[in-house]
Amino acid sequence: MNYVFQFGEVFDAWPELLLGAWLTIRLSAMAMAIGLMVAILCALGKTGGPRPVRWLVDVYVEVVRNTPFLVQIFLIFFGLPRMGIRLDANEAALLAMVVNVGAYATEIVRAGIETIHKGQIEAGLALGLKPIQVFAYVVIFPALKAIYPSLTSQFILLMLTSSVVSAISAEELTAIANNLQSQTFRSFEIYIVVTAMYLAMSLMFAAAFELIYRAVFARSDAAR
Amino acid sequence: MIRQFTSAEFLFLLMAVRWTLLLSAIAFVGGALGGVLVALARTSPYAWLRAVAGTYIQIFQGTPLLMQLFLVFFGATMLGGGIDPLTAAAIGLTLNGAAFLGEIWRGCIQAIPKGQWEASTALGLHYVTRMREIILPQAAKIAVAPTVGFLVLLVKSTSLASIIGFVELTRAGQIVNNATFRPFLVFGIVAAIYFVLCWPLSLYSRHLEKKFGTVSR
Secondary structure, three states, X not given: OOOOOOOHHHXXXXXXXXXXXXXXXXXXXXXXXXXXXXXXXXXXXXXXXXXXXXXXXHHHHHHHHOOOHHXXXXXXXXXXHHHOOOOOHHHHHHHHHHHHHHHHHHHHHHHHHHOOOHHHHHHHHHOOOOHHHHHHHHHHHHHHXXXXXXXXXXXXXXXXXXXXXXXXXXXXXXXXXXXXXXXXXXXXXXXXXXXXXXXXXXXXXXHHHHXXXXXXXXXXXXXX | OOOOOOXXXXXXXXXXXXXHHHHHHHHHHHHHHHHHHHHHHHOOOXXXXXXXXXXXXXXXXXXXXXXXXXXXXXXXXXXXXXXXXXXXXXXXXXXXXXHHHHHHHHXXXXXXXXXXXXXXXXXXXXXXXXXXXXXXXXXXXXXXHHHHHXXXXXXHHHHHHHOOOOOOHHHHHHHHHHHHOOHHHHHHHHHHHHHXXXXXXXXXXXXXXXXXXXXXX
16 A cells, blocks of 8 residues: 555645534534424323324334435425425534434433323322423423433434535535545545544533533432 | 436336345344454453454444445545445445444343353353353344344435445435436435335334343343
8 A cells, every 4th residue: 555644635624624513513402402302392292192193293203213314304405495495405404403313312202201100290290389390390300311321322323413414515524524525635534534523522422411411410319 | 308207217216225225234244243243342351352342332333424434435445446335335334333233232241140141150161152052142132122223223324325326225316306306206205115114124123122122031
């Protein structure tokens, strides 16, 4: 092998790469937050909703979980404009990520809600808590705590999967890398650096989730 | 010129499924072979071997599959020899699958109660005999459900091979869409085909989970 590695051009493009990474982080964080809300709503619909709602949630979850993310992006990015809904690449990417992570998180949150005993809810109501308080403190809070590890690994998986949105030229890290690749032809150098950046980001998200756990949930351990 | 979406286009999509299936099959066999090694290394008595396997899993689960495919594809080109997209995708998915299956199977091996290990050691069974006769048969039983679940992930993952230019189902969908400009119809059909492939596997995995869900003593 007489290949000479040249990282110079990759590091010249460092500001662009950082900007791309920042968009990846922002897109992922927004998709996680909105996706979690979607998941909580769907999980409630699935556990306590009327039959048509339960059925709709089932269809949503099964369809998303059994089709590739890439095809979902294409449907949203190329399909929605045909229905008169114009989205730019970044918006389409966010929407696809929310739809995708929402379905996976629904299953996880539902499992969490099912760990809450009926008696807990009755006890909460008997203590004079309002239904919304019972929902927040007795159902959702302990449910999220119980499923926190699976939920956060699903979120990290989402961040990694977001590289696929480069296929519709959203301007996140992978798309920046692709542009750089076509200008400099230093493919291997670029992708090895970008891969390392993703690894750093997944470690960073894991650390952030650990901090959030300590700030939000760990106190309820001590109170016991 | 815009082509109509006719039965010929539909047939083109259906025929592309075989490449999706072929790639899934190659990656599953390759990933399973690698996964056994990773799982055994992860549970081995040697600390350094566990560390090597742990790093391997961390790298492949901590980076995007798309990047891994790019690195195999461009890495092979850099090494001098070109590589066709199918081979690149098969290698990338195999390496990735080995990490995921290795991690799944590690969990299954470690789920076998300690007493089984101690008893087989006390009986004087050698490592190979102990694994082959005592531990792995029990681990295999609980491994079936998550392994089938992984197969669903794998079939969906093969769609990324389209990005490095391998014409499987998703790439075929893009080609047909570029000619017919019927994105909803084309990608709807593509999604439906993936669904038909994956859903039975998902249901089967869930069924197995109920059957073997708990670790038997």
